[in-house]
Amino acid sequence: MTPFYLFAAIAVGASLLVIAQRNPVYSVLLLIASFGALSGLYVLLDAPFVAVIQIIVYAGAIMVLFLFVVMLLNAPHEETPYDEQVHPLMRPGPMRLGAVLALGLVVELIWALEKGAESGRFAGGAVSNVGAIGRLLFTEYAFAFEVTSILIIVAMVGAVVLARREGAR
Amino acid sequence: MIDQVLIPLLKIVIVLNATLVAVTYMVLLERKVIAWAQSRLGPMRVGPYGVLQPIADAIKLMIKEDITPVRADKWVFTAAPIISMVPALIVYAVIPFGPTVSLFGRKVSLYITDINVGLLYIVSVASVGVYGIILAGYSSNSKYPLLASLRASAQLISYEVAVTLTLVSVILMAGSLSMVEIVNAQYNQHVWFVFAQPFAFVLVLIGGLAETNRAPFDLPEAEQELTGGFHTEYSGMRFALFFLAEYANMIVVSSVVTTLFLGGWLPPFPNVGALHLLYYVPSWTWFLIKSFLFLYLFIWIRATLPRYRYDQLMRLGWKVLIPLAILNLVVTGIVKVMLM
Amino acid sequence: MLSAYIPIAMFVAVATGFAIFTIVFSNLLHPHKYNKVKLEPYECGIEPATDARDRYSIRYYLVAMLFVIFDVETVFMFPWAVIFNKLALFGLIEMMVFIFILVVGYYYAWQKGALEWV
Numbered sequence: 003m004t005p006f007y008l009f010a011a012i013a014v015g016a017s018l019l020v021i022a023q024r025n026p027v028y029s030v031l032l033l034i035a036s037f038g039a040l041s042g043l044y045v046l047l048d049a050p051f052v053a054v055i056q057i058i059v060y061a062g063a064i065m066v067l068f069l070f071v072v073m074l075l076n077a078p079h080e081e082t083p084y085d086e087q088v089h090p091l092m093r094p095g096p097m098r099l100g101a102v103l104a105l106g107l108v109v110e111l112i113w114a115l116e117k118g119a120e121s122g123r124f125a126g127g128a129v130s131n132v133g134a135i136g137r138l139l140f141t142e143y144a145f146a147f148e149v150t151s152i153l154i155i156v157a158m159v160g161a162v163v164l165a166r167r168e169g170a171r
Numbered sequence: 172m173i174d175q176v177l178i179p180l181l182k183i184v185i186v187l188n189a190t191l192v193a194v195t196y197m198v199l200l201e202r203k204v205i206a207w208a209q210s211r212l213g214p215m216r217v218g219p220y221g222v223l224q225p226i227a228d229a230i231k232l233m234i235k236e237d238i239t240p241v242r243a244d245k246w247v248f249t250a251a252p253i254i255s256m257v258p259a260l261i262v263y264a265v266i267p268f269g270p271t272v273s274l275f276g277r278k279v280s281l282y283i284t285d286i287n288v289g290l291l292y293i294v295s296v297a298s299v300g301v302y303g304i305i306l307a308g309y310s311s312n313s314k315y316p317l318l319a320s321l322r323a324s325a326q327l328i329s330y331e332v333a334v335t336l337t338l339v340s341v342i343l344m345a346g347s348l349s350m351v352e353i354v355n356a357q358y359n360q361h362v363w364f365v366f367a368q369p370f371a372f373v374l375v376l377i378g379g380l381a382e383t384n385r386a387p388f389d390l391p392e393a394e395q396e397l398t399g400g401f402h403t404e405y406s407g408m409r410f411a412l413f414f415l416a417e418y419a420n421m422i423v424v425s426s427v428v429t430t431l432f433l434g435g436w437l438p439p440f441p442n443v444g445a446l447h448l449l450y451y452v453p454s455w456t457w458f459l460i461k462s463f464l465f466l467y468l469f470i471w472i473r474a475t476l477p478r479y480r481y482d483q484l485m486r487l488g489w490k491v492l493i494p495l496a497i498l499n500l501v502v503t504g505i506v507k508v509m510l511m
Numbered sequence: 512m513l514s515a516y517i518p519i520a521m522f523v524a525v526a527t528g529f530a531i532f533t534i535v536f537s538n539l540l541h542p543h544k545y546n547k548v549k550l551e552p553y554e555c556g557i558e559p560a561t562d563a564r565d566r567y568s569i570r571y572y573l574v575a576m577l578f579v580i581f582d583v584e585t586v587f588m589f590p591w592a593v594i595f596n597k598l599a600l601f602g603l604i605e606m607m608v609f610i611f612i613l614v615v616g617y618y619y620a621w622q623k624g625a626l627e628w629v
Binding site: 050059144152154 | 513570572578579582593598608612625
């Protein structure tokens, strides 16, 4: 069980540092470290496919995008002069929405953990084996798989529209 | 204990050292071959025909002054070469240099480990390698490295899409993600995948050149526009680590292409009975010969082809390689169903 | 199966250790004679006037975005390819529909000039 605690400690510690960091580039790096530890946890759960996907998609692709955005905005600090002057509790309502959402997430997580304790067990070999995942995905969940492609095309259109140039075709 | 820890550790140390030696001599080979291509002699001073040049280079890099520019982000600046090099090395963990053989009365497999997601592991490790380049450019806080690292990372991720898509059609042939199983599949199907998937082979080869920032895709290091590329500010050992990572990546690409398309450790015509005497040559020799051919090809291409322009490079990646990869995948799927 | 991953963890440790060791070891050997000019960022001899970290082209952002999207798509194809022999024609049709929708999106991006660099 020692490797579990090692990976868990890295994941939790890095995640905490992500929000404690002032420099957004460091935050991104720590988030990558957290994802790496998470992928280690997946390996311990005998789910190597999920582990490599975690690295390829999250650490290898989404975080590159994050890093590009952080570098694109060129923000050395997250705080604006306004943030430094006004106490967090004195800010207007919309700025505190994040706290409400975070609270909602915590409640949701606790609820999910309570509820999932008996039903959320892994389906044994279905997770450890890539073929088994494929069999489930492409027979039982075939419709969900096809619908995913619609989701992806929406994302693609969104990306193109967001990044289009003024006066482009 | 011995099988679990000691033998893997021994293999890791051997592979690590072999890679370091291979990289240093790869540099010498490159200088020599390019020199010959240009009717020069190349390094001749250190040792006969310059064979000791790599050792001299290594010592020089060791004792060179290592500078951290004042405006640089010190910790990230040091971490970047490490982040660049570690992924380049740990890919070797799943590359099979040979099958399981018996050595001193003990069954020893000529690979460090065989996991059932081997090929995806390589893809994932390679995708992490990008950070070394981005962070080097960012932390240097200097204009040339920043521009070069942006170019390099955009190039890397563009070609990663094409290469990964192409790899799917190889998996379609092999039916497994394990590197050892892929080689076995080539034995069982009586064909090296280079003959079954010639398009995929060419696509992966071009993508591999681009992913290792080699000529004709070496824009991140285009001296005329960007001086030294993303490692302009680096010197001494930290520069050496980047250099090491780059050449180690070249060897990785050669090894992966050998495994996926040229039957890995298998001798030529592995199923032809008359040529069975080829099995008397140790399996890893075949692997090394095939990989060496690709390394030579890399150098040859560098000595021959001029550099691409950046918009041409992106167009090739997004508008040529990706459609071809998708087409190849579709055709492979249809042909496979028809043959069933 | 877990034992197959132990060598990978060991390799990561050995490789990282080696990298750190070489940097520290060379730090003991090499000279440390610094001066102000030597520590300036390299700009062909001209004194740097502005900070290097500036805003840059949105193209890079778009490339990264498209990369994420394609990456997610490819991830679905790997388990499909592994069990293709069992799925046979049904699997082929399934993936054709998926790829067709993907190609529509790709065609849209192409037409909008998102794949154009200049």
